[in-house]
Amino acid sequence: MMNPTRTTCPYCGVGCGVTVEQDAAGAFKVRPDKEHPANLGRLCSKGTALAETLDHPQRLLYPEIHGQRVSWETATTTIASRFQQIIAEHGAEAVAFYVSGQLLTEDYYVANKLMKGFIGAGNIDTNSRLCMASAVAAYKRAFGEDLVPCSYEDLESAQLIVLVGSNAAWCHPVLYQRMVKAKKNNPALKVINIDPRRTQTSDLADVHLGLAPGTDAILFNGLLAWLAENGHTNHAFVSQSTAGMEQAVAMAKTTAPSVQAVAEQCGLPLADVERFFTLFGSTAQVVTVFSQGINQSSSGVDKGNALINCHLLTGRIGKPGMGPFSFTGQPNAMGGREVGGLANQLAAHLDIENPEHRALVQDFWQAPVMATGSGLKAVDLFQAIGTGKVKAVWVMGTNPVVSLPDSERVRAALAQCELVIVSDCVSHTDTLELAHIRLPALGWGERDGTVTNSDRTISRQPPFLPAPGEAKQDWEILTAVAHAMGFAAQFPYQAAHEIFREHAALSAYRNAGTRCFNIGAWQDLSAAEYDALPPTQWPLDAAGQGTVRLFADGKFFTASGKAQFIAVQARLPHAVRTPAFPFVLNTGRVRDHWHTLTRTGISPRLSAHVAEPYVEIHPCDARDQGLQNGGIARIHNGTQHILVKVKTSRDQQRGSLFVPMHWSGQFSSAAGVGCLIPAVVDPISGQPESKHAVVAIEPYQATWQGFLISRRKIASLTEYCTTIKVENAWRYEFASASPMTDWAAFARELLCQDDGGVNWTEYLDTARQTYRAARFTGEQLESCLFISAAGGVLPARDWLVGLFAHDALPAADRASLLAGKPAVAGEDKGRTVCACFNVGENTIRKAIAEQGLDSVESIGRCLNAGTNCGSCLPELQALLG
Ligand SMILES: Nc1nc2c(c(=O)[nH]1)N[C@H]1C(S)=C(S)[C@@H](COP(=O)(O)OP(=O)(O)OC[C@H]3O[C@@H](n4cnc5c(=O)[nH]c(N)nc54)[C@H](O)[C@@H]3O)O[C@H]1N2
Ligand SMILES: Nc1nc2c(c(=O)[nH]1)N[C@H]1C(S)=C(S)[C@@H](COP(=O)(O)OP(=O)(O)OC[C@H]3O[C@@H](n4cnc5c(=O)[nH]c(N)nc54)[C@H](O)[C@@H]3O)O[C@H]1N2
Ligand code: SF4
Ligand SMILES: [Mo]
Numbered sequence: 118m119m120n121p122t123r124t125t126c127p128y129c130g131v132g133c134g135v136t137v138e139q140d141a142a143g144a145f146k147v148r149p150d151k152e153h154p155a156n157l158g159r160l161c162s163k164g165t166a167l168a169e170t171l172d173h174p175q176r177l178l179y180p181e182i183h184g185q186r187v188s189w190e191t192a193t194t195t196i197a198s199r200f201q202q203i204i205a206e207h208g209a210e211a212v213a214f215y216v217s218g219q220l221l222t223e224d225y226y227v228a229n230k231l232m233k234g235f236i237g238a239g240n241i242d243t244n245s246r247l248c249m250a251s252a253v254a255a256y257k258r259a260f261g262e263d264l265v266p267c268s269y270e271d272l273e274s275a276q277l278i279v280l281v282g283s284n285a286a287w288c289h290p291v292l293y294q295r296m297v298k299a300k301k302n303n304p305a306l307k308v309i310n311i312d313p314r315r316t317q318t319s320d321l322a323d324v325h326l327g328l329a330p331g332t333d334a335i336l337f338n339g340l341l342a343w344l345a346e347n348g349h350t351n352h353a354f355v356s357q358s359t360a361g362m363e364q365a366v367a368m369a370k371t372t373a374p375s376v377q378a379v380a381e382q383c384g385l386p387l388a389d390v391e392r393f394f395t396l397f398g399s400t401a402q403v404v405t406v407f408s409q410g411i412n413q414s415s416s417g418v419d420k421g422n423a424l425i426n427c428h429l430l431t432g433r434i435g436k437p438g439m440g441p442f443s444f445t446g447q448p449n450a451m452g453g454r455e456v457g458g459l460a461n462q463l464a465a466h467l468d469i470e471n472p473e474h475r476a477l478v479q480d481f482w483q484a485p486v487m488a489t490g491s492g493l494k495a496v497d498l499f500q501a502i503g504t505g506k507v508k509a510v511w512v513m514g515t516n517p518v519v520s521l522p523d524s525e526r527v528r529a530a531l532a533q534c535e536l537v538i539v540s541d542c543v544s545h546t547d548t549l550e551l552a553h554i555r556l557p558a559l560g561w562g563e564r565d566g567t568v569t570n571s572d573r574t575i576s577r578q579p580p581f582l583p584a585p586g587e588a589k590q591d592w593e594i595l596t597a598v599a600h601a602m603g604f605a606a607q608f609p610y611q612a613a614h615e616i617f618r619e620h621a622a623l624s625a626y627r628n629a630g631t632r633c634f635n636i637g638a639w640q641d642l643s644a645a646e647y648d649a650l651p652p653t654q655w656p657l658d659a660a661g662q663g664t665v666r667l668f669a670d671g672k673f674f675t676a677s678g679k680a681q682f683i684a685v686q687a688r689l690p691h692a693v694r695t696p697a698f699p700f701v702l703n704t705g706r707v708r709d710h711w712h713t714l715t716r717t718g719i720s721p722r723l724s725a726h727v728a729e730p731y732v733e734i735h736p737c738d739a740r741d742q743g744l745q746n747g748g749i750a751r752i753h754n755g756t757q758h759i760l761v762k763v764k765t766s767r768d769q770q771r772g773s774l775f776v777p778m779h780w781s782g783q784f785s786s787a788a789g790v791g792c793l794i795p796a797v798v799d800p801i802s803g804q805p806e807s808k809h810a811v812v813a814i815e816p817y818q819a820t821w822q823g824f825l826i827s828r829r830k831i832a833s834l835t836e837y838c839t840t841i842k843v844e845n846a847w848r849y850e851f852a853s854a855s856p857m858t859d860w861a862a863f864a865r866e867l868l869c870q871d872d873g874g875v876n877w878t879e880y881l882d883t884a885r886q887t888y889r890a891a892r893f894t895g896e897q898l899e900s901c902l903f904i905s906a907a908g909g910v911l912p913a914r915d916w917l918v919g920l921f922a923h924d925a926l927p928a929a930d931r932a933s934l935l936a937g938k939p940a941v942a943g944e945d946k947g948r949t950v951c952a953c954f955n956v957g958e959n960t961i962r963k964a965i966a967e968q969g970l971d972s973v974e975s976i977g978r979c980l981n982a983g984t985n986c987g988s989c990l991p992e993l994q995a996l997l998g
Contacts, residue, residue, distance in 0.1 A: 124581070125570075129447070132568060135147050136148050155291070162988040163290075166709075169720045181554070193594070197602045200602065209237045213232075214512075217243055217447070218446070218447030219447055219514045223566040225453045228513065228591070231608070233484075235484060247413070254421070261676070265571065268654065269295065276303075278296060278308045280311065281410060282311065282333065284318045289444050290708070309396065313328055315768035317708075317992065317995070324389055326390070326393060329382075331809050332382060334416060337685075341365065341366060343398070351432030353432070354671065358671040358680055373687075409446070415690060448570070452567065466634040467632070478623070481626050494798070494803030496798050511538040516712070516781065522796045542557070565580050566590075574653065575654075576650075613647070618639070618647075621637055622640035636656065695811065700773065700774050701774070702810040707726070707777045718784055720842060721842050721844045725948075730788035731762040731764045733776075734765055743816050744816050745763060748762070749852055752813070753793070754812050793810050817854065821886075822850075822904070822909075823904030824902075828846050828847075829847075834863075835853040836853050837852040838851040843921075861888065864890045868890070868892050868902065878890065887903075887909055889904070889935045890902045890935075944960070947962075951993075953986055
């Protein structure tokens with residue numbers, strides 16, 4: 118038994134503290150850290166399942182060049198010499214790094230330093246470009262620096278929380294739970310949810326404003342104009358602490374001359390808009406939370422400023438329970454911002470376009486060749502790779518072939534790039550498939566460093582697992598390449614705390630209060646002090662005390678020291694619906710999956726909640742397009758298409774579709790939604806408009822369908838195929854429009870790559886057009902396959918999956934196997950709702966009906982559902998309704 122390690126969850130930007138312990142049998146237990154200020158003892162379903170994803174079956178273990186295992190020495194010297202050669206021939210701008218908010222601050226710092234001070238170009242960008250770049254730019258415009266003013270505890274002291282483009286119930290579940298509890302403790306707390314679709318987050322809201330997609334700037338301009346006209350201006354604050362109010366209000370009045378006009382342009386009922394404006398006007402403690410619904414927009418920066426303007430006008434900033442609060446997505450999106458990992462930043466919140474700042478950093482780093490200005494932002498960077506302007510790219514901790522817009526073009530760009538290096542923890546991703554050099558990185562639990570969460574809290578992530586294979590920390594790999602390039606003296610790092618100290622020292626270097634980001638008090642930390650760092654919110658004072666809330670003194674970090682209003686000319690999304698492409702495609706996340714599924718996709722528990730990629734569509738639109746709930750839809754934009762299951766729901770407004778972003782080529786044959794998103798970006802932040810593509814949708818006419826449950830992973834063989842992790846096996850759902858002539862031959866191709874000593878049971882019913890087969894090794898069920906012609910019925914999957922728990926399948930089960938159900942029918946628990954206790958929808962409905970359950974608490978007492986992490990509480994509430 119080891120001592121519990123205190124660390125933080127590696128998923129979302131909430132940054133929950135966890136403790137990890139190993140029991141006598143060697144099994145790890147991950148529990149919420151009761152003392153961590155982010156979660157105070159809570160965890161969501163993803164955090165709760167962390168122990169299940171520690172032992173990844175497909176880790177990248179050794180460095181490889183062109184698929185051949187090589188030594189680290191060979192890998193790093195090859196990278197260094199290829200970089201030097203390309204730089205000598207084509208200049209420093211021909212080399213680029215594409216990094217990630219999932220790296221630790223120390224990794225990020227070293228990557229940024231190597232590129233901007235030693236390779237001497239600005240070409241390091243990060244997946245935060247797809248995530249937070251608009252919020253960063255909006256904060257910088259308003260406050261002079263990228264500063265998130267609020268603290269999580271402001272959610273508890275607020276009297277009004279406005280959630281804009283945030284599905285916190287699924288994406289920041291622990292903060293959502295904190296808001297639920299705050300509302301319970303304080304019934305006066307009001308919640309407004311602004312999102313074109315109704316989500317589980319809307320359940321908390323007193324008013325859900327289901328506005329027309331992309332119209333948020335009109336709404337907030339309307340609010341600004343209304344606040345100004347109705348006596349809600351905080352004149353003292355505006356005159357002492359802000360600039361530009363008149364222009365912003367005047368501009369707002371031109372786009373939003375009346376509440377009526379706002380309601381019409383946003384497609385909202387007048388009374389709802391009035392209620393929102395009145396509540397905002399009359400409540401002093403307002404927190405406005407914003408996330409991807411406005412960031413991922415071609416006018417995302419303006420939208421951020423439109424809502425910040427309302428806080429400036431009313432002076433609602435810098436005090437408890439108020440402020441514009443960007444919920445960050447990735448675990449270390451904030452750390453990346455602090456070290457300047459975006460192509461248009463420098464380091465320590467310094468400006469890459471400012472010659473004095475560049476000189477300051479050059480001095481501090483003793484850098485030979487500083488970048489002379491901003492580098493290419495993600496979308497432009499991959500376009501430059503496509504045109505051959507950038508000849509070498511090193512991707513770390515992100516999967517751009519899935520997550521960037523116009524993903525087929527990204528794939529094509531990498532496919533013809535001279536040198537593609539990818540560092541990742543796992544051995545198979547869509548991006549790794551295109552790498553010439555593959556580098557194994559340590560993952561969560563193995564790596565050592567720090568992260569910063571959404572409310573500026575810096576937390577430690579120490580290791581508690583040994584390194585698998587020859588995997589190394591990202592900063593170690595970068596340091597080795599820096600050494601091979603001849604920069605050993607300036608990259609002397611042996612341990613993470615040395616890098617952290619340097620980062621801390623830079624934040625204080627010639628600062629004198631000019632920059633808010635300052636953690637200089639930590640520049641001399643010993644290794645032991647670093648290990649013992651408690652979660653702390655930056656900036657630090659000289660004594661090392663953190664700061665809960667920024668701007669309490671009404672001073673900002675612009676040249677004048679005043680916050681800047683921005684006059685916002687509301688713009689609509691770039692793509693417009695046409696008769697050929699009549700739907701707006703909105704994309705985002707589901708509760709239990711993380712991004713491109715490299716981690717959550719190996720957990721049966723997390724894969725149960727939403728098993729297959731889907732499109733959510735209003736039932737009337739589905740009817741008009743000839744789509745059936747549960748059928749397969751083909752969604753296309755004229756050149757690219759995806760195939761996903763249809764889910765009809767009145768939560769979706771008419772003319773809009775929602776598709777989750779998670780399914781990569783590793784988990785589906787054709788559900789990667791990135792291929793439908795045009796590479797349209799915000800002109801200031803460069804953030805892509807991932808929420809507003811326009812597309813057409815039609816039924817996919819499968820002629821047959823089926824599923825396979827197999828202990829082995831197989832390659833997908835059909836046009837529609839999804840891979841789902843289940844206990845002891847993988848489940849594949851598939852369908853095809855191409856007629857199938859010989860099902861038995863198909864089955865053999867699918868299952869019998871390595872035949873020998875295998876038992877087959879087969880069943881073919883030509884009249885009913887079904888085919889069923891099972892394959893055994895000894896007494897153990899190895900796989901089973903069920904196929905039927907379109908319209909035919911397939912058995913429920915749960916019972917069959919359960920058979921894979923047996924080492925030797927009992928005779929009775931073997932006899933009923935191809936019937937697809939047990940001789941004595943058990944209960945079908947239905948779709949998993951509670952992932953912690955594996956409780957299904959049918960079980961819950963039955964208990965509600967039969968036992969008269971009337972509250973989520975009573976469901977919890979009866980079935981345990983919802984009593985652990987609480988992520989399913991909104992769904993339980995919905996089932997009660
Ligand atoms: N379960 C889970 N949690 C995650 C992640 C994950 O992969 N899975 N990823 C993390 C990351 S990196 C991020 S960035 C965050 C993202 O967290 P969120 O931003 O909360 O999540 P999304 O689902 O991307 O989008 C939020 C909402 O924006 C809405 N929206 C779309 N268009 C508009 C519009 O025009 N106006 C408004 N107001 N809203 C609109 C969508 O309908 C959606 O409900 O989640 C983090 N947490
Ligand atoms: N259509 C659409 N597209 C989107 C979005 C959307 O809402 N809609 N959201 C965007 C947003 S907000 C985000 S944040 C991105 C996320 O998109 P990505 O960053 O592409 O997604 P991940 O699956 O998180 O990729 C992380 C990779 O890093 C690896 N990894 C994890 N830890 C480490 C580590 O310590 N070191 C190294 N070297 N590798 C590691 C993982 O195995 C995985 O392969 O997607 C963006 N794309
Ligand atoms: S809310 Fe969930 S995913 Fe996010 S950090 Fe906390 S436990 Fe992890
Ligand atoms: Mo993100």
